[in-house]
Amino acid sequence: MHNYNLKPLVIALVIIHAYFGVTTKGQLRVGFYSQTCPFAESIIRNAVQTAVSVDRQIAPRLLRLLFHDCFVQGCDGSILLENGETSERNAKGNLGLAGFEVIHNAKAQLEATCPGVVSCADIVALAARDAVALTAGPFYGVPTGRRDGRISNIQLAANLPDVDDSIELLRSKFREMGLSDKELVLLSGGGHTIGTSACFFMPKRLYNFTGHGDSDPAINSQFLPQLKAQCPLNGDVNVRLPLDLSSQFTFDDHIFHNIRNGFAVLASDARLYDDKNTRQVLDSYVGFTNRRPSFKADFAVAMVKLGNIGVKTGSEGEIRRVCNSVN
Numbered sequence: 001m002h003n004y005n006l007k008p009l010v011i012a013l014v015i016i017h018a019y020f021g022v023t024t025k026g027q028l029r030v031g032f033y034s035q036t037c038p039f040a041e042s043i044i045r046n047a048v049q050t051a052v053s054v055d056r057q058i059a060p061r062l063l064r065l066l067f068h069d070c071f072v073q074g075c076d077g078s079i080l081l082e083n084g085e086t087s088e089r090n091a092k093g094n095l096g097l098a099g100f101e102v103i104h105n106a107k108a109q110l111e112a113t114c115p116g117v118v119s120c121a122d123i124v125a126l127a128a129r130d131a132v133a134l135t136a137g138p139f140y141g142v143p144t145g146r147r148d149g150r151i152s153n154i155q156l157a158a159n160l161p162d163v164d165d166s167i168e169l170l171r172s173k174f175r176e177m178g179l180s181d182k183e184l185v186l187l188s189g190g191g192h193t194i195g196t197s198a199c200f201f202m203p204k205r206l207y208n209f210t211g212h213g214d215s216d217p218a219i220n221s222q223f224l225p226q227l228k229a230q231c232p233l234n235g236d237v238n239v240r241l242p243l244d245l246s247s248q249f250t251f252d253d254h255i256f257h258n259i260r261n262g263f264a265v266l267a268s269d270a271r272l273y274d275d276k277n278t279r280q281v282l283d284s285y286v287g288f289t290n291r292r293p294s295f296k297a298d299f300a301v302a303m304v305k306l307g308n309i310g311v312k313t314g315s316e317g318e319i320r321r322v323c324n325s326v327n
C-alpha cells in the first residue's frame with residue numbers, strides 16, 4: 001500500500017483556512033446591505049430625519065449613542081440591551097443617553113421590510129452618521145456588516161471616559177481603543193459641537209476641582225459665574241447646558257475656539273487644551289495657517305474608525321430581532 005504523505009496538504013489547508021479566516025473577520029464594507037436590504041440606509045435616514053424634525057436634540061443623542069456603544073465591547077449594539085438593573089446602559093457614564101426610540105423605530109421598519117438582516121449595531125452607526133449630516137456636519141460612507149452582541153453588563157461600562165479624567169487618562173482610554181490624540185480631539189470636538197450636558201456632570205469642575213472648594217482654573221473668569229448660576233451647588237442636576245455656546249445645533253469649529261478661550265463646558269473638553277500634543281491638534285483646526293486641515297473631513301475619517309472598534313462580523317454574534325433584547 002502506498003503511504004501518501006498528507007502533511008503538505010494539511011498544512012496547505014490550515015494556511016488557506018487561516019488566510020480566509022483572517023481576511024474575512026473584522027471586515028466591514030460600505031453598502032453591505034445593497035443586495036440583501038437595498039433600502040436599509042434610506043429607511044434609517046428617514047427615521048432619523050423625522051425624529052430630528054420633531055426634536056432637534058435627538059441629533060446629538062444619536063451621535064453620543066455610537067460613542068458609548070463602541071467604547072464598551074466594541075460597536076455591537078450592547079448599549080441598546082435592557083436586562084434590568086445591571087444593564088450596561090445604567091452605568092454612571094451613560095447617564096443622559098437617549099434616542100433609543102429612534103433606533104427601535106428604524107429596526108421595526110427594517111424587520112417589516114427585510115427581516116433578520118440589518119443589525120442593531122449598524123443602525124446605531126448609520127443613525128449617528130445621519131444625525132451628524134442633519135446638523136451640517138460631514139456626510140460619509142459608513143462601512144457596515146456589524147453583528148449584534150449578546151452581553152450587557154453595567155460593570156463593563158465602568159471604565160468609560162469620564163468628564164473629570166485627566167488628559168493622561170483620557171488619552172490612555174482612547175489609545176486602548178486604538179484611537180490617537182488627534183482622534184481624541186476630533187471626536188470630542190465633533191461630538192460636543194452639538195448637544196447639551198446635564199448639571200450632573202459639573203459639580204467637581206465648578207465647586208471642588210482639586211478638593212479644596214475651588215473651580216477649574218481653565219474656566220474663563222467671565223464664564224465661571226454664568227456656569228455657577230446655571231448649575232448651583234446642590235441644585236437641580238437635570239438642568240441642561242449647551243456644550244458649544246452659541247452654536248449648539250450646528251456642527252462647526254466654534255467648540256475649538258471656545259475650548260481655547262476658556263469657554264469649554266465639560267471639564268474633559270478643557271483638558272484637551274492642557275496638554276501640548278492635544279493643544280497642537282486643536283490649534284491646527286482653528287489656526288491661521290493656510291494649510292489648515294479640514295475639521296469636517298478629518299472628523300468623518302475618525303468616525304469611521306470609532307465605528308470599527310471591536311466589531312463582530314461573519315458568524316460572530318447575531319442579528320437581533322428587536323434591539324433591546326437578545327434573540
Ligand code: HEM
Binds near residue numbers: 195
Ligand atoms: C473624551 C471623552 C468624553 C467625555 C468624558 C464625554 C462626556 C460627555 C458628557 C458628560 C456629556 C453630557 C451628557 C448628558 O448630560 O446627557 C456628553 C455629551 C455628549 N457627548 Fe461626549 N464625552 C466624550 C467624548 C465624546 C465623543 C468621542 C463623542 C462622539 C463622537 C461624544 C458625543 C457627545 C454628544 C453628541 C453629546 C451631547 C448629548 C446630548 O445632547 O444629549 N462625546 N459627553
Ligand SMILES: *[C@@H]1O[C@H](CO)[C@@H](O)[C@H](O)[C@H]1NC(C)=O
Binds near residue numbers: 208210211212213
Ligand atoms: C471635595 O473633594 C475632597 C477631596 O476629593 C473630598 O474629600 C470632599 O468631600 C469634597 N467636598 C465636597 C463638598 O464634595
